[in-house]
Amino acid sequence: MVKDSGVKDSGLKEVLVPDIGDFDSVEVIEVLVAVGDTIAVEDSLISVESDKATMEIPAPEAGVVVDVKIAVGDSVSQGSLLLILEPSGDAVVAEESAETPAAQETAAPAQAAAPVASKPASVAQPAHIPPQQTQQTQQTQQRPSPTAKIDEVSFARAYASPSVRKFARELGVDLGRVAGSGRKGRVIKDDVMAYVKQALSQGPAAGAVGGMIVAPMPEIDFSQWGEVETQKLSKINKLTGKFLHRNWVTIPHVTQFDQADITDLDALRKTMAAGLSQKQKDQGIKITMLGFLIKAVVAGLRELPRFNASLDASGENLILKNYFNIGIAVDTPDGLVVPVVRDADTKSLADIAAELGEISQKARDKKLKPSDMQGGSMTISSLGGIGGTQFTPIVNAPEVAILGVSRHKMTPVWNGEVFTPRLMLPLSLSYDHRVVDGADGARFTSFLGKILSDADGMAE
Numbered sequence: 001m002v003k004d005s006g007v008k009d010s011g012l013k014e015v016l017v018p019d020i021g022d023f024d025s026v027e028v029i030e031v032l033v034a035v036g037d038t039i040a041v042e043d044s045l046i047s048v049e050s051d052k053a054t055m056e057i058p059a060p061e062a063g064v065v066v067d068v069k070i071a072v073g074d075s076v077s078q079g080s081l082l083l084i085l086e087p088s089g090d091a092v093v094a095e096e097s098a099e100t101p102a103a104q105e106t107a108a109p110a111q112a113a114a115p116v117a118s119k120p121a122s123v124a125q126p127a128h129i130p131p132q133q134t135q136q137t138q139q140t141q142q143r144p145s146p147t148a149k150i151d152e153v154s155f156a157r158a159y160a161s162p163s164v165r166k167f168a169r170e171l172g173v174d175l176g177r178v179a180g181s182g183r184k185g186r187v188i189k190d191d192v193m194a195y196v197k198q199a200l201s202q203g204p205a206a207g208a209v210g211g212m213i214v215a216p217m218p219e220i221d222f223s224q225w226g227e228v229e230t231q232k233l234s235k236i237n238k239l240t241g242k243f244l245h246r247n248w249v250t251i252p253h254v255t256q257f258d259q260a261d262i263t264d265l266d267a268l269r270k271t272m273a274a275g276l277s278q279k280q281k282d283q284g285i286k287i288t289m290l291g292f293l294i295k296a297v298v299a300g301l302r303e304l305p306r307f308n309a310s311l312d313a314s315g316e317n318l319i320l321k322n323y324f325n326i327g328i329a330v331d332t333p334d335g336l337v338v339p340v341v342r343d344a345d346t347k348s349l350a351d352i353a354a355e356l357g358e359i360s361q362k363a364r365d366k367k368l369k370p371s372d373m374q375g376g377s378m379t380i381s382s383l384g385g386i387g388g389t390q391f392t393p394i395v396n397a398p399e400v401a402i403l404g405v406s407r408h409k410m411t412p413v414w415n416g417e418v419f420t421p422r423l424m425l426p427l428s429l430s431y432d433h434r435v436v437d438g439a440d441g442a443r444f445t446s447f448l449g450k451i452l453s454d455a456d457g458m459a460e
Contacts, residue, residue, distance in 0.1 A: 012066060013087055015045070017057060017080040025075040030162060032056075033083070037065045045082055046070065047162045056161060063087040150174045160187040168192050236335035247397045252433040255392040255404075258445035262408060263423040264455035265292060272349070272459075280350075284357045289408075289425070290328070290382055291352045292458055296451040297378055297403060298324045298345045303447050304440055308377045310398040311435060318435065327379035327396060328356065330363040337363050338396060340376045384408060384425075393430045400435040401444075404428035425452065 020026060030047035033039060044056040067084040070076060150169070154176020160168070167189055168175050178195045180187035222228050233241075266289070273287040301308040301324055308321045324345040327338040339359040341352060362368050379396040382405040393404040406426040412419040429445050436444075451457065 011087065013061075013063075013085050015060065015082045015085050017076050017078055017082060018060075019078055020048070020055070020057075025077040026055075028070055028072055028074045028076060031068065031070065031072055032161060033065050033068065035065055035068060038088070039063060039065060039085075044161045048076065056163065057082065059085075061085070061087055151176055158187055159185055164189055164192060171196055234334040236332070236337060240336050243397075244394050247394050251395050251397060253392070253395060253430050254433045254436075254438065254441060256429045256431070256438070256441040256445050257390055258427045258429070258442075258449060260425045260427060260449040260452040261413070261422050262289070262292075262425045262452050265289075265452055265458055266408070266423050268455040268459055280354075283354065284361075285350070285354050286357065287349065287353055288356070289384065289405075290356060290380070291349045292452065293380055293382070293403070293405060294326045294328075294341060294344050294352055295349065295458060296448050297326055297380060299451050300444050300447050301377060302345075304444050306436060306440060307401045307431070307444060309400055309435060311400070311432075315434070321377055323375075323377065325375050325377050327373075327376035327399070328359065329379060329381040329396075330360055332363050332366075334366070337368060337373060338376070338379055339363055339368055339372045340374065342375070378402065380405065390426050390428050393428060395430055395432055397432075401429060401431040403448075404430065 026048040028046050029049045032044045032046060039045070039059045040062045041059060043059040045059055046057050048055055048057065063085040065083055066086050069081045069083055076082070150172070151174055155165075155168075155174055158165075158175035158178070159180060160175055164187055165175065168178070168187075171192065173192055173195055175187055175192075178187050178191050179185075181191055182188040269287055269289060269292065276285060276287065305320055306318075308324070310319045310321070311317070312319055323343065325340045325342045326344045327340050329336055329338050339362070341347075341355055341359070344352060347355070359368070359372070362372070376396065376399055378399055379393075379402045381393045381402060383391065384405050384407045386407070388406045389409075390406055391404050393402045395402050404427070406428065408423050408425040410421050411424045413422040413424070427445050427448060429441060431441050431444075
């Protein structure tokens with residue numbers, strides 16, 4: 001919105017805040033121009049923020065900024081005076097991509113004459129940077145990798161609009177390292193895209209994992225605060241950590257929480273355990289809730305086949321599996337391993353119980369082969385014997401889901417007339433959201449609850 005200025009002289013115009021919707025006033029969070037700036041039509045002048053959104057106010061026409069009438073922190077509304085403009089008469093649309101050669105030639109003398117105006121004076125700088133962040137910043141500056149951690153100080157000083165800043169953050173780009181091709185050196189979206197293309201052409205950057213920018217951990221001397229002891233990680237710890245980190249940063253995780261009423265099932269388990277022969281007991285066979293969970297998961301995979309699948313390497317095709325191999329997370333002194341119970345759909349509860357005993361012993365004795373831990377359909381991680389109420393297990397790729405089980409608890413449950421004590425089992429289902437949507441996640445845990453509450457059906 002522009003109107004003729006009351007300033008006597010000639011042709012100066014006032015630029016006012018246009019219609020900003022259903023807001024009485026909004027706060028100015030960034031001033032993007034300064035006195036002496038040459039602006040084009042649609043150049044962003046200020047950025048304002050309401051309780052719902054952030055928006056930029058564009059220039060209604062081209063010209064030179066004579067005076068700026070607002071500052072960061074001011075509240076403005078429709079009709080508020082932003083600045084005084086000396087119109088140029090040019091209808092040049094502001095660049096959100098590269099400028100024309102003529103526009104660059106026009107801007108060059110102005111940049112040379114007034115270099116101070118090349119960056120908005122109102123950008124707030126952090127008052128204090130923690131020592132650890134300073135150390136990380138120094139490491140980043142020493143490291144030539146274009147995918148290094150964002151230096152918040154240089155990022156804040158970069159001359160760019162909020163939309164470009166947001167775009168750069170989404171890509172993990174430090175604006176302080178990007179050369180601007182816009183008016184007076186302003187960084188525009190094309191500059192950020194060109195920077196990323198150049199980085200990719202140089203090959204994978206150190207610290208880049210699955211397209212995510214991961215800054216290196218700083219080296220810290222912990223002994224400066226007291227006595228310490230260094231303990232070497234086991235090979236299993238290292239491999240598990242590597243795989244879990246990869247799975248966490250490359251898979252969009254969602255966790256669905258639910259409960260299953262296992263009152264009757266636990267009674268069945270105790271009856272079956274009491275009916276074991278002495279030979280079976282001598283062999284170490286135990287009837288545990290885990291065996292029932294394996295059978296329930298197999299039923300769930302039959303009901304919702306998308307859970308019994310894997311994405312191919314391209315991520316564009318889904319491989320549906322017609323076998324039912326259930327991985328079991330086993331805690332060992334050296335770390336976590338996941339042996340697989342193969343063809344669980346063809347085995348009885350007694351067979352599964354015997355196999356669980358065998359693979360658990362092999363895991364503790366370090367006798368598992370790589371083939372024993374491959375080919376899983378889905379994994380179960382049971383912490384019920386230790387404790388806890390809920391947790392968020394990490395998907396064991398290339399599987400697309402993992403079931404976490406916590407300690408069961410006797411809970412009062414309303415049956416429509418009175419509260420009755422029921423043994424409730426907490427379930428935590430994490431899944432790959434690229435393959436499984438929320439509705440199917442809820443269906444899966446609901447189906448498990450239904451299966452586990454049917455003791456007669458589980459006994460068959």
